[in-house]
Amino acid sequence: MRLEREIVKFPGPAGVNLVGVLWLPAPNGPKRKVLFILSHGGLSHKLGVSRVYYHLAQFFTARGCTVFRFDPAGMGDSDGVIPTQVRQDLFESIESGVFKDSYCGAFEFLATRFADYRWILSGVCGGAISSLLAGVKSPYPIAGYALISCPVVLDGARFDYSRREPTPIVLKNMRLYLSKLVNPVAIWRFVTFQSDYAWIWSNARVLLLRGKDKLPVKLRLPQKTGKAGSDKPSKSKPALGLNPIFVEAAHEAMQKSKVLLIYGNNDGFLWEFNDMYAKAHLSASQRDKVLRIIIHANHMFTWQEWQQQAFELIDGWLESDVTPAKH
Amino acid sequence: MINYMSYEMIKSRGATQAIRFISRPSGGEIYTVLTLPVDNFQPSQLALICPPIFGEYSNSYAILRELAQQLSAHGIGVLRFDYVGVGESYGDPDTFSMSSAVADISFLASWLMERFPAATKVTPIGMRLGCRLMLDALVNPIRSGSPRIAMPILWDPVLDTRQYILGELRNTLAGAMVIYRSVVASREDIVRETLESGFCEREGYRLNQIDGYPITREFLREAWVGSSNNTWSFLEPVVVLVTVSAGNAERQHKQLASMLLEMKFHAVQDVPYWNLTPTYSQIRENLFGVTQRCMEQCD
Numbered sequence: 001m002r003l004e005r006e007i008v009k010f011p012g013p014a015g016v017n018l019v020g021v022l023w024l025p026a027p028n029g030p031k032r033k034v035l036f037i038l039s040h041g042g043l044s045h046k047l048g049v050s051r052v053y054y055h056l057a058q059f060f061t062a063r064g065c066t067v068f069r070f071d072p073a074g075m076g077d078s079d080g081v082i083p084t085q086v087r088q089d090l091f092e093s094i095e096s097g098v099f100k101d102s103y104c105g106a107f108e109f110l111a112t113r114f115a116d117y118r119w120i121l122s123g124v125c126g127g128a129i130s131s132l133l134a135g136v137k138s139p140y141p142i143a144g145y146a147l148i149s150c151p152v153v154l155d156g157a158r159f160d161y162s163r164r165e166p167t168p169i170v171l172k173n174m175r176l177y178l179s180k181l182v183n184p185v186a187i188w189r190f191v192t193f194q195s196d197y198a199w200i201w202s203n204a205r206v207l208l209l210r211g212k213d214k215l216p217v218k219l220r221l222p223q224k225t226g227k228a229g230s231d232k233p234s235k236s237k238p239a240l241g242l243n244p245i246f247v248e249a250a251h252e253a254m255q256k257s258k259v260l261l262i263y264g265n266n267d268g269f270l271w272e273f274n275d276m277y278a279k280a281h282l283s284a285s286q287r288d289k290v291l292r293i294i295i296h297a298n299h300m301f302t303w304q305e306w307q308q309q310a311f312e313l314i315d316g317w318l319e320s321d322v323t324p325a326k327h
Numbered sequence: 328m329i330n331y332m333s334y335e336m337i338k339s340r341g342a343t344q345a346i347r348f349i350s351r352p353s354g355g356e357i358y359t360v361l362t363l364p365v366d367n368f369q370p371s372q373l374a375l376i377c378p379p380i381f382g383e384y385s386n387s388y389a390i391l392r393e394l395a396q397q398l399s400a401h402g403i404g405v406l407r408f409d410y411v412g413v414g415e416s417y418g419d420p421d422t423f424s425m426s427s428a429v430a431d432i433s434f435l436a437s438w439l440m441e442r443f444p445a446a447t448k449v450t451p452i453g454m455r456l457g458c459r460l461m462l463d464a465l466v467n468p469i470r471s472g473s474p475r476i477a478m479p480i481l482w483d484p485v486l487d488t489r490q491y492i493l494g495e496l497r498n499t500l501a502g503a504m505v506i507y508r509s510v511v512a513s514r515e516d517i518v519r520e521t522l523e524s525g526f527c528e529r530e531g532y533r534l535n536q537i538d539g540y541p542i543t544r545e546f547l548r549e550a551w552v553g554s555s556n557n558t559w560s561f562l563e564p565v566v567v568l569v570t571v572s573a574g575n576a577e578r579q580h581k582q583l584a585s586m587l588l589e590m591k592f593h594a595v596q597d598v599p600y601w602n603l604t605p606t607y608s609q610i611r612e613n614l615f616g617v618t619q620r621c622m623e624q625c626d
Contacts, residue, residue, distance in 0.1 A: 005348065005356070005417075007346050007347060007348065007358075009346075017344075019346055021415060042604070043604045043605050044385045044388075044604070044605075045385075045388055045389075047385070047414060047415065049382075049385060049539070050382070050538055050539025050540065051413070051414075051539070051540070052539075054415070075389070076388065076392075077344065077346055077360055077392065079344075087604075172505075173505070175508070176504055176505070176508060196501075266505055266506075296505075296506045296532075298502065298505075302502070302538065302539040303502070303532065303533075303536065303539055304533070304536070304539060304541070305531065305532055305533070307539075
């Protein structure tokens with residue numbers, strides 16, 4: 001079945017040219033008036049990491065949907081430039097909606113051809129939060145949000161990341177090594193510099209710090225501060241916290257549209273969603289309605305088996321939950 | 328020496344970007360991005376960029392775009408493209424193989440020379456495994472005596488595909504450990520089973536994959552045949568740029584010298600690109616500068 005693929009250029013913020021790829025279902029195949037809109041995936045462009053968006057497009061165009069993937073300003077083949085910054089600050093800018101204006105351009109273009117379709121915004125990681133933040137500001141109705149590995153925290157170089165990894169994930173990771181403590185091959189690898197020492201230490205460090213946090217105050221070592229009488233500030237940074245922009249957007253999206261949030265259970269973001277967001281902002285039934293977990297999947301849904309499961313979940317949700325857009 | 332240009336300077340000087348699918352001779356289409364100087368749609372010098380594959384392709388995308396913009400701002404037309412099975416290009420089957428990538432590189436080199444008859448030189452620039460694919464693709468035009476293929480430039484070349492695949496499969500198995508909590512296969516198991524049956528599967532997951540991209544039996548056959556014994560002695564000298572971050576340039580020089588008998592080797596102090604997810608400071612002034620200088624010297 002031959003699919004139709006079209007390269008699209010459309011205006012973005014400040015007149016930059018943005019680039020997208022539009023996939024239409026085959027003329028002689030099934031037809032559904034559903035339009036998926038996706039942009040970047042984390043820090044990768046419109047293909048997504050491991051070609052996940054390409055595979056999503058294959059899956060849903062084969063089922064009669066239309067899929068539009070585009071590069072926001074500064075990414076992929078679109079014009080524009082993203083300012084130089086450390087990774088955590090780049091994540092912060094994405095989680096604060098830096099690509100909203102690029103989505104506006106995409107929406108304007110798509111409305112000229114697909115105004116009578118059900119629009120589904122989707123994405124993985126940074127693409128998920130970008131879609132959410134842009135969608136709630138869209139002047140065009142959004143029927144649903146299918147968001148994979150959506151971050152709920154607000155990143156930034158000013159925050160303390162030393163305790164970020166959730167304890168269940170760290171324990172799972174450390175068990176892998178503990179089970180090999182008396183394995184001669186594993187011991188040999190460890191002493192001959194073949195083990196991933198950075199990974200082992202980063203996990204162990206989280207456990208140590210969490211353990212230290214639980215100590216009675218009088219048993220803790222004094223915090224490092226500047227010398228007495230000096231102007232050096234304390235080195236402590238605030239911990240990562242819930243992104244208020246996400247909270248507001250998620251609330252609005254759930255009021256106006258259907259929302260599906262998919263996480264892998266090997267992704268610390270799932271714990272952040274549950275512990276930092278859902279516990280405080282969703283009832284149990286609300287959480288059960290929007291949340292789906294894919295066993296073994298990692299954060300970026302690298303393996304195609306996880307991608308397939310996610311797409312099938314989204315397909316089922318489309319049929320059962322997403323109603324036609326009202327104009 | 329290239330004068331690095333900011334985005335605003337590039338926009339003011341002008342570079343146009345034409346993105347299109349080009350039909351492949353063997354079916355399907357190649358996603359191409361042609362960046363040209365805005366004041367010269369028939370530049371005398373062109374570059375054909377042969378990107379890395381799999382996860383390295385994603386990591387490198389931004390820097391390759393930046394390179395194309397910088398070169399076109401200096402009057403050089405640049406063609407970038409995606410391999411079938413890795414990017415937006417597609418074919419049947421829609422999986423990566425060396426033969427399809429090599430055929431596409433050959434095709435695009437010819438396409439460029441036909442499309443730009445005034446161009447005196449097309450410089451192939453390969454990155455990582457793209458270097459190996461590019462060298463394999465150059466066999467035919469060089470043997471047929473094409474004077475318009477300039478001295479190839481290789482960034483951090485990966486020429487031994489066998490070692491490359493085995494190295495990348497280590498990451499696959501690291502991911503598998505998190506799922507299975509034990510060793511369920513070795514890299515050699517994955518290669519052997521895939522060569523035998525076309526796949527290596529454990530408890531519902533395919534292990535014959537790198538960064539989520541399937542590794543087919545065809546690709547492994549291509550990679551295993553004469554992988555480490557190739558030499559490209561038929562070629563004119565090639566330029567090799569090695570990004571040096573940890574002082575291992577001498578070792579790389581030795582490894583490459585056995586395969587590239589005529590080589591101009593440059594160790595360039597710059598930040599690596601293929602193994603880092605982009606943070607959008609995609610400037611590699613030293614790499615870009617040395618690249619353009621090499622292109623000018625062979626003009």
